Amino acid sequence: MSGWVLLLGASSSIARATANAFAARGYKLCLAGRDVDELERDATDLRIRFDIETCHREFDADRMETHQPFFSEVQLLPGGIEGVVLAVGYLGDSRSSRNNPHLQRVLLTNFVGPAAILALCADYLEARRGGFIVGISSVAGDRGRQSNYVYGAAKGGLSIYLQGLRNRLFPSDVAVLDVKPGFVDTAMTYGLPGLFLVASPAYVGERIVRAVLSRRDVIYTPWFWRYIMLIIRNVPEKVFKRLRL
Numbered sequence: 557m558s559g560w561v562l563l564l565g566a567s568s569s570i571a572r573a574t575a576n577a578f579a580a581r582g583y584k585l586c587l588a589g590r591d592v593d594e595l596e597r598d599a600t601d602l603r604i605r606f607d608i609e610t611c612h613r614e615f616d617a618d619r620m621e622t623h624q625p626f627f628s629e630v631q632l633l634p635g636g637i638e639g640v641v642l643a644v645g646y647l648g649d650s651r652s653s654r655n656n657p658h659l660q661r662v663l664l665t666n667f668v669g670p671a672a673i674l675a676l677c678a679d680y681l682e683a684r685r686g687g688f689i690v691g692i693s694s695v696a697g698d699r700g701r702q703s704n705y706v707y708g709a710a711k712g713g714l715s716i717y718l719q720g721l722r723n724r725l726f727p728s729d730v731a732v733l734d735v736k737p738g739f740v741d742t743a744m745t746y747g748l749p750g751l752f753l754v755a756s757p758a759y760v761g762e763r764i765v766r767a768v769l770s771r772r773d774v775i776y777t778p779w780f781w782r783y784i785m786l787i788i789r790n791v792p793e794k795v796f797k798r799l800r801l
């Protein structure tokens with residue numbers, strides 16, 4: 557490994573666990589997010605515990621005018637950026653996000669902002685001719701359901717975007733991994749009713765790093781969500797539209 561791993565939305569529980577799993581393997585980590593004080597504490601903690609180089613930067617996915625200056629600065633880190641993990645996400649309230657202003661926020665934070673920053677990362681890694689991009693999408697993007705279709709549409713859009721990037725970047729030896737978690741025990745899902753088969757962030761973080769190292773394209777995590785979603789995707793629409801999901 558020569559360069560840095562840039563974590564976008566680094567204060568997220570899944571990103572933190574992923575950072576730990578990369579740190580345990582000796583990677584240099586740049587933590588980017590909105591709460592710089594928290595990121596500074598995390599960066600210091602990782603540096604001391606794992607004896608690795610770390611840094612932290614302010615990053616807001618919603619403020620797209622800041623993306624270019626942000627990325628122009630981080631790409632100057634010694635050795636450059638080797639990989640990017642995008643963990644930014646916002647679930648919102650399923651009922652209020654059906655309409656504006658929440659609808660716009662859910663689409664912006666989960667799709668438009670991520671697509672805009674990953675576009676810059678993709679250009680950079682394509683020119684570097686190597687590296688990886690990880691986008692944390694969701695099983696919610698696999699089929700629209702009445703309980704969360706705005707968030708699901710944004711995540712489904714992100715998955716399609718990652719698929720297109722993978723196809724574009726393959727000749728440049730840049731791997732693009734789409735991570736589709738089921739339910740994970742994080743701030744995002746805290747107190748939500750009806751959760752089942754809930755995974756720990758540590759489990760998901762370790763799976764993400766293993767998938768990066770084995771150059772996987774798409775992972776469901778935990779693994780059984782691949783089969784749950786296979787069934788859900790194959791329920792005929794005539795039946796599916798009558799279900800209360």
Ligand SMILES: NC(=O)c1ccc[n+]([C@@H]2O[C@H](COP(=O)([O-])OP(=O)(O)OC[C@H]3O[C@@H](n4cnc5c(N)ncnc54)[C@H](OP(=O)(O)O)[C@@H]3O)[C@@H](O)[C@H]2O)c1
Binds near residue numbers: 692745
């Ligand atoms: N938990 C689950 O069950 C689950 C399932 C499927 C997919 N996911 C996805 O996994 C990813 C990580 O989520 P998590 O579960 O670890 O929840 P989390 O701890 O709530 O993390 C969400 C992260 O997104 C960041 N964020 C929100 N808006 C942002 C913005 N405009 N710019 C930069 N950062 C922003 C938050 O930062 P602040 O601290 O600044 O708000 C926070 O670090 C998300 O993409 C989520 O959609 C989670």
